[in-house]
Amino acid sequence: MLEQLTEVINSTGLLSLTPGNLIMWAVAFGLMYLAIKKGVEPLLLVPISFGIFAANFPLTGLMEPGGLYYLFFHNGIQNELIPPLIFLGLGAMTDFGPVIANPKTLLLGAAAQLGVYSAFFTALLFGFSVAEAAVIGIIGGADGPTTIFLSANLAPHLMGAVSVAAYSYMALVPLIIPPVAKLLTTPRERAMVMKQMRPVSKGEKILFPLLASLVIILLVPKSAPLIAMFMLGNLFMESGVVQRLTDVSRNELMNIVTIFLGLGVGATMSAETFLKPQTIYIFILGVVAFAFAAAGGILIAKIMNLFTTNKVNPLIGAAGVSAVPMAARVVHQLGSEANPQNYLLMHAMGPNVAGVIGTAVAAGAFITAIH
Amino acid sequence: MATPVNSPMVGKLISVDVKVGDQVKENDPVATIEAMKMYVKIYAPASGVVKEIKANPGDVINPDTVILTLE
Numbered sequence: 001m002l003e004q005l006t007e008v009i010n011s012t013g014l015l016s017l018t019p020g021n022l023i024m025w026a027v028a029f030g031l032m033y034l035a036i037k038k039g040v041e042p043l044l045l046v047p048i049s050f051g052i053f054a055a056n057f058p059l060t061g062l063m064e065p066g067g068l069y070y071l072f073f074h075n076g077i078q079n080e081l082i083p084p085l086i087f088l089g090l091g092a093m094t095d096f097g098p099v100i101a102n103p104k105t106l107l108l109g110a111a112a113q114l115g116v117y118s119a120f121f122t123a124l125l126f127g128f129s130v131a132e133a134a135v136i137g138i139i140g141g142a143d144g145p146t147t148i149f150l151s152a153n154l155a156p157h158l159m160g161a162v163s164v165a166a167y168s169y170m171a172l173v174p175l176i177i178p179p180v181a182k183l184l185t186t187p188r189e190r191a192m193v194m195k196q197m198r199p200v201s202k203g204e205k206i207l208f209p210l211l212a213s214l215v216i217i218l219l220v221p222k223s224a225p226l227i228a229m230f231m232l233g234n235l236f237m238e239s240g241v242v243q244r245l246t247d248v249s250r251n252e253l254m255n256i257v258t259i260f261l262g263l264g265v266g267a268t269m270s271a272e273t274f275l276k277p278q279t280i281y282i283f284i285l286g287v288v289a290f291a292f293a294a295a296g297g298i299l300i301a302k303i304m305n306l307f308t309t310n311k312v313n314p315l316i317g318a319a320g321v322s323a324v325p326m327a328a329r330v331v332h333q334l335g336s337e338a339n340p341q342n343y344l345l346m347h348a349m350g351p352n353v354a355g356v357i358g359t360a361v362a363a364g365a366f367i368t369a370i371h
Numbered sequence: 372m373a374t375p376v377n378s379p380m381v382g383k384l385i386s387v388d389v390k391v392g393d394q395v396k397e398n399d400p401v402a403t404i405e406a407m408k409m410y411v412k413i414y415a416p417a418s419g420v421v422k423e424i425k426a427n428p429g430d431v432i433n434p435d436t437v438i439l440t441l442e
Binding site: 095196199325328329332336340341343345346349 | 379380381398400406407408409411412413414416433434
């Protein structure tokens with residue numbers, strides 16, 4: 001009788017709970033609170049936080065080979081399927097008009113990658129391996145799917161920490177960009193009005209994803225999974241003849257894979273992989289990466305202005321951190337505060353979408369260099 | 372001498388926040404448009420009295436569109 005009772009108790013998870021599990025539950029509930037009460041990236045943080053919560057129950061086998069969450073993680077993330085699918089949806093939402101009208105702004109998107117490389121070198125100093133440092137550096141690109149993609153490629157054990165860092169800082173863009181931008185620009189620079197951009201023809205918009213694919217994938221072949229899907233989504237949208245495919249890419253498909261992505265990423269955050277000093281370093285380096293990315297864009301914009309007649313407002317450089325379109329909105333607000341006649345939104349979209357491309361290219365370059 | 376108030380970018384007009392006959396000062400908000408899922412306030416480029424409102428909420432507007440005129 002007593003034996004059977006002990007057996008019943010042992011078969012429950014109760015006795016196998018570790019203090020680490022309880023800490024991870026607290027982390028999960030903290031993220032849930034941020035997502036539900038504060039509206040921080042809820043579409044990602046709700047599934048991620050529940051994934052963390054569920055993955056920290058003992059004896060479930062959810063994350064053992066063949067387990068349910070393992071299937072999401074292994075097939076969707078480790079096999080690098082989901083991030084490119086998200087890029088398909090992003091491409092179907094991205095208007096390259098501002099970039100085509102003012103191609104200079106592509107450079108500003110590239111400049112923000114300074115954040116990626118500064119965090120990469122700092123991470124090396126902290127004693128991370130080259131592969132780990134690359135994954136931490138990419139946080140500076142402010143691009144969740146790319147971060148997850150690179151992590152699956154180079155350092156799967158860091159995936160939980162880097163993706164949560166990337167998504168939480170993306171939500172903090174409205175807090176991170178303004179102090180950096182104000183430090184590096186004068187009120188007069190911020191008040192500078194930019195000329196209205198020329199209208200862009202439909203033909204140009206259809207050619208852009210093809211030309212961009214040609215250039216980028218030839219230069220950095222390893223960026224192909226992300227870039228090819230991104231440009232396909234964009235071609236869906238700009239061709240105007242496959243409205244159904246455009247809609248499904250940016251709505252239903254995106255929502256479906258977001259669920260699997262969130263659960264798969266959250267489930268990697270078990271107590272033994274997440275509760276390490278490394279995680280704290282990753283969060284510190286992540287904010288450094290973001291600040292440097294914004295600063296890099298602004299400084300390159302200022303340098304560009306020295307050599308060109310058609311000047312850009314340096315603020316738009318800060319939109320080079322990918323977080324689309326949040327970074328562009330923040331830049332617009334800053335410009336508007338300095339001068340109500342200043343409408344930077346569309347100008348900032350240029351560096352903003354260029355930043356997405358830049359981060360995907362940086363990820364491809366890391367894979368090429370490290371593999 | 373009427374001053375036209377144009378949209379600074381392509382977007383959807385959400386509302387015109389002044390009435391004909393209103394006195395507005397430079398940099399007062401006069402209309403709201405939506406672009407890139409963001410509400411953008413349009414501010415008066417000069418002071419004056421609202422003479423005529425030429426666009427309706429829900430219209431898709433671009434930089435050639437005159438939203439209202441001031442004089």
